[in-house]
Amino acid sequence: MRFEVLILGSSSATPIYGRHPTAQLININEQLYLLDCGEGTQVQLIKYGIRSNRIKHIFISHLHGDHYLGLIGLISSMHLVGRRDELHVYGPPALKEIIELHFLHSQTVLRYPLHIHPTQDRSSELIFESENLAVRSFPLDHRIACTGFRFDEKKRMPAINREKTDAIGIPTDYLPLIKRGNDYTAADGTVYRWQDLTIAPPVPRSYAYCSDTIMTVRYQPFIQQVDLLYHEATFLHEMLDRATETFHTTARQAGQIATEVHAKKLLIGHYSARYKDLKPLLEESKSIFPNCDLALEGNWYRV
Amino acid sequence: MRFEVLILGSSSATPIYGRHPTAQLININEQLYLLDCGEGTQVQLIKYGIRSNRIKHIFISHLHGDHYLGLIGLISSMHLVGRRDELHVYGPPALKEIIELHFLHSQTVLRYPLHIHPTQDRSSELIFESENLAVRSFPLDHRIACTGFRFDEKKRMPAINREKTDAIGIPTDYLPLIKRGNDYTAADGTVYRWQDLTIAPPVPRSYAYCSDTIMTVRYQPFIQQVDLLYHEATFLHEMLDRATETFHTTARQAGQIATEVHAKKLLIGHYSARYKDLKPLLEESKSIFPNCDLALEGNWYRV
Numbered sequence: 001m002r003f004e005v006l007i008l009g010s011s012s013a014t015p016i017y018g019r020h021p022t023a024q025l026i027n028i029n030e031q032l033y034l035l036d037c038g039e040g041t042q043v044q045l046i047k048y049g050i051r052s053n054r055i056k057h058i059f060i061s062h063l064h065g066d067h068y069l070g071l072i073g074l075i076s077s078m079h080l081v082g083r084r085d086e087l088h089v090y091g092p093p094a095l096k097e098i099i100e101l102h103f104l105h106s107q108t109v110l111r112y113p114l115h116i117h118p119t120q121d122r123s124s125e126l127i128f129e130s131e132n133l134a135v136r137s138f139p140l141d142h143r144i145a146c147t148g149f150r151f152d153e154k155k156r157m158p159a160i161n162r163e164k165t166d167a168i169g170i171p172t173d174y175l176p177l178i179k180r181g182n183d184y185t186a187a188d189g190t191v192y193r194w195q196d197l198t199i200a201p202p203v204p205r206s207y208a209y210c211s212d213t214i215m216t217v218r219y220q221p222f223i224q225q226v227d228l229l230y231h232e233a234t235f236l237h238e239m240l241d242r243a244t245e246t247f248h249t250t251a252r253q254a255g256q257i258a259t260e261v262h263a264k265k266l267l268i269g270h271y272s273a274r275y276k277d278l279k280p281l282l283e284e285s286k287s288i289f290p291n292c293d294l295a296l297e298g299n300w301y302r303v
Numbered sequence: 304m305r306f307e308v309l310i311l312g313s314s315s316a317t318p319i320y321g322r323h324p325t326a327q328l329i330n331i332n333e334q335l336y337l338l339d340c341g342e343g344t345q346v347q348l349i350k351y352g353i354r355s356n357r358i359k360h361i362f363i364s365h366l367h368g369d370h371y372l373g374l375i376g377l378i379s380s381m382h383l384v385g386r387r388d389e390l391h392v393y394g395p396p397a398l399k400e401i402i403e404l405h406f407l408h409s410q411t412v413l414r415y416p417l418h419i420h421p422t423q424d425r426s427s428e429l430i431f432e433s434e435n436l437a438v439r440s441f442p443l444d445h446r447i448a449c450t451g452f453r454f455d456e457k458k459r460m461p462a463i464n465r466e467k468t469d470a471i472g473i474p475t476d477y478l479p480l481i482k483r484g485n486d487y488t489a490a491d492g493t494v495y496r497w498q499d500l501t502i503a504p505p506v507p508r509s510y511a512y513c514s515d516t517i518m519t520v521r522y523q524p525f526i527q528q529v530d531l532l533y534h535e536a537t538f539l540h541e542m543l544d545r546a547t548e549t550f551h552t553t554a555r556q557a558g559q560i561a562t563e564v565h566a567k568k569l570l571i572g573h574y575s576a577r578y579k580d581l582k583p584l585l586e587e588s589k590s591i592f593p594n595c596d597l598a599l600e601g602n603w604y605r606v
Contacts, residue, residue, distance in 0.1 A: 013383050015346050021376075039376040040343045043318050063408040065379045069372070073324075073342040076368045080316050094408040101404060105366040105397040107447050144410050 001029045001132070003153065003205050003303040005228070007269065007295045008044040009036075012234050012248075013066045014273040020044055020297060021066035022211060022270060024230070025055075026151060027300075028133055034058040035149060035209050041070035042077050048298055053083050057128060059135070060091030061211035062146035068095070072102050079110050086113040090127050090137070092145050093118040121145040124222045132156070138222035140213035143247045148219060150226065151207045151303075158198035165197055207303045208263075212270065214244065215253040220261050228303045229263035230295065232270035233281055239272075251281040255288025269295030304332045304435070306456065306508050306606040308531065310572065310598045311347040312339075315537050315551075316369045317576040323347055323600065324369035325514060325573060327533070328358075329454060330603075331436055337361040338452060338512050344373035345380050351601055356386050360431060362438070363394030364514035365449035371398070375405050382413045389416040393430050393440070395448050396421040424448040427525045435459070441525035443516035446550045451522060453529065454510045454606075461501035468500055510606045511566075515573065517547060518556040523564050531606045532566035533598065535573035536584055542575075554584040558591025572598030 004027050009020035021038025025045070032055045034041070045052050052074060060068045068091065078087065089095065096116040103110070119127060124138040132154050137147040157179045165175060170184055170192075178184060184192045208223040210231045223229055235243045237252035249257075251268060258266035266289050271278055278294050285292045293301065307330045314322035324341025328348070335358045337344070348355050355377060363371045371394065381390065392398065399419040406413070422430060427441040435457050440450040460482045468478060473487055473495075481487060487495045511526040513534045526532060538546045540555035552560075554571060561569035569592050574581055581597050588595045596604065 014380055016349065020346075039373065040346060043323075043343060046319065063405075065376050065405065065409060069376045070342065073368050073372045077317055092408070094404075098404055098408065101397075101401055102366075102368065105395070105401065105447070106368060144408070 001153070001202075003028050003207070005207060005230070005267070005301045005303065006048060006050070007297050007299055007301070008041055008048070009038045010269045010271060010295045010297050011038075011066070012232075012270045012272050013064070015040070016273045017276050018297075019271065021069070023070065024209065024295075025050060026207065028151065028153070031056065031130070031133075033135075033151070036061055036067040036211060037069075037071040037074055038066045039069040039073075042074045044297070045074075052078055053081065053085065056085065056088065057135075058087070058089045059127075059137075059149045059209075060089065060095055061140070061148065061209070062142060062144055063092050063094060063098075064144065064212065067211060071095075072099060075099070075110070075114065076106075076108065079108065079112065083112045086115060088115045088117060088128070090117045090119055092121075092147075119147050121147050136222065138219050140210060141216045141218050141247065142212045142214070146212055148208060148210045148213070148222070150209070150222060153204035153206065155204050156201035158194075158201050161197055161199050168192060168197075170197070205303045210257075212247070213249060214247040215249050215257060220257065223257075223261045223263070225262045225264075227264045228267060228301065229258050229261065229265070230267045230269065231257055233268035233285060234270050234272050236275075236280055236284055251284035252288055255285040255292065258285075258289040258292070263289075264291065266292040267295050267301055268292060304456070304505075306331050306510070308510060308533070308570070308604045308606065309351060309353070310600050310602055310604070311344055311351070312341045313572045313574060313598045313600050314341075314369070315535075315573045315575050316367070318343070319576045320579050321600075322574065324372070326373065327512065327598075328353060329510065331454065331456070334359065334433070334436075336438075336454070339364055339370040339514060340372075340374040340377055341369045342372040342376075345377045347600070348377075355381055356384065356388065359388065359391065360438075361390070361392045362430075362440075362452045362512075363392065363398055364443070364451065364512070365445060365447055366395050366397060366401075367447065367515065370514060374398075375402060378402070378413070378417065379409075379411065382411065382415065386415040389418060391418045391420060391431070393420045393422055395424075395450075422450050424450050427453075439525065441522050443513060444519045444521055444550065445515045445517070449515055451511060451513045451516070451525070453512070453525060456507035456509065458507050459504035461497075461504050464500055464502050471495060471500075473500070508606045513560075515550070516552060517550040518552050518560060523560065526560075526564045526566070528565045528567075530567045531570060531604065532561050532564065532568070533570045533572065534560055536571035536588060537573050537575050539578075539583055539587055554587035555591055558588040558595065561588075561592040561595070566592075567594065569595040570598050570604055571595060
């Protein structure tokens with residue numbers, strides 16, 4: 001099953017050096033989810049060949065402009081290209097007021113249902129669930145209310161080992177029971193353990209997204225042992241004072257967090273406009289947590 | 304004196320084929336003015352090497368997203384790069400509410416003075432004046448309240464013809480009076496007409512900007528005899544029904560309007576996403592009004 005992240009925007013507040021404000025697209029089994037939506041996200045989607053109408057859920061971490069100012073334009077364009085499917089947007093409570101104020105004055109009546117779900121930043125919360133996915137918000141520590149998001153694949157049922165069940169002669173009707181963990185007792189009294197009759201499903205994967213935050217222990221419980229951790233790394237550690245003052249993280253700290261939560265892999269982004277060359281940021285994170293990559297626009301990262 | 308228009312965005316609502324939503328930059332004697340500010344305008348400014356902090360006045364025609372959704376990001380970025388100079392924004396009354404709602408929730412306190420001036424769409428109004436320029440808003444006919452803007456150079460004083468005044472021996476103290484239209488009477492009683500002692504100033508130039516409108520006579524009085532008329536031409540005339548329904552103009556109609564108001568030159572833009580190739584739009588306008596150009600992003604047009 002596909003589980004990949006496309007970086008649409010990797011810059012912090014100022015778009016510069018061809019970098020755009022924050023946005024990421026998640027493809028899980030060909031279902032598309034958008035994480036944040038900085039100004040210009042709709043153009044980035046076009047650039048990377050993504051039909052925006054395939055997106056059903058959009059998650060906004062907080063209301064700094066570089067994380068959501070592309071949202072109204074994207075919602076409007078979906079309307080203009082004839083969308084009919086409902087769209088779900090998750091974000092801070094005031095997001096609804098902001099979107100509605102725009103559509104009031106532009107006198108736009110969307111031709112598709114738009115559902116805006118308020119998030120809260122006091123605790124972690126299950127905000128979306130499907131057959132194969134659970135998405136939870138969790139609190140980050142930024143200047144204004146801000147949440148991260150964690151995507152967890154659900155545990156799948158094991159597959160039947162047909163070679164074995166056929167050899168034993170287990171009736172087809174019984175196979176769903178075995179999948180659900182029941183052993184099989186043959187006519188001669190032999191007991192076959194369900195574990196021996198099935199192929200274990202893949203281990204569920206997880207992705208956590210920490211958009212804008214100062215390094216604290218507050219959100220660490222919610223990103224434990226993720227397969228891929230995206231964490232902002234706005235500054236080099238020599239700018240720790242500036243990072244602290246602006247409630248951001250340094251590249252070294254991002255490596256520390258990845259280590260402490262036992263992430264498998266780290267992806268850093270949200271680069272300050274002061275860094276044209278991103279290598280020093282990567283090297284700094286890697287010095288603490290070697291399995292680290294730069295979030296680069298247009299790249300897909302497998303979870 | 305320089306008087307030029309840089310096209311930053313030429314698309315109608317949907318950004319496509321590398322075209323961006325509406326924005327134009329006017330350079331009058333090295334003073335920069337921004338007309339509309341669609342999503343991504345700040346990136347376009349960077350692309351064309353314009354320092355956004357040189358812009359002192361921004362004029363927003365109406366509150367459809369493709370004409371102003373880049374404004375909040377631009378205002379924020381000006382703040383982030385340390386702007387101190389005041390910024391004046393002119394637009395529909397609700398613009399202030401929209402901007403303030405964003406800054407309330409992003410908890411941004413701008414480090415420079417931002418003055419938001421409401422426009423109205425009932426009549427033409429002088430909204431900005433400097434030593435060499437007057438800007439007037441005027442009503443357009445669109446689905447929502449919408450104004451165009453007209454930039455008029457002020458008539459300059461004539462220059463003294465020093466060769467003549469020196470030959471006659473006119474005292475320097477008297478020259479400012481001649482500039483203002485006073486004749487000079489020499490000691491021998493000879494009267495020298497001020498027109499003969501001065502060099503006539505250049506004829507004042509004018510630019511009119513008609514962003515989104517259906518063709519009506521309502522706004523024609525306000526764009527009479529402009530040197531350069533920018534007029535939207537969203538559709539070919541074969542799409543007249545669609546243009547009428549959406550309160551837009553066809554390329555043929557743009558040519559008709561330019562003819563009727565005796566414009567010197569016409570610039571068309573705001574192209575529908577259905578037109579990848581813009582030549583048919585240009586040909587249609589030219590068939591009515593030959594001195595016509597396409598508004599192409601990155602091009603400067605002299606007024």
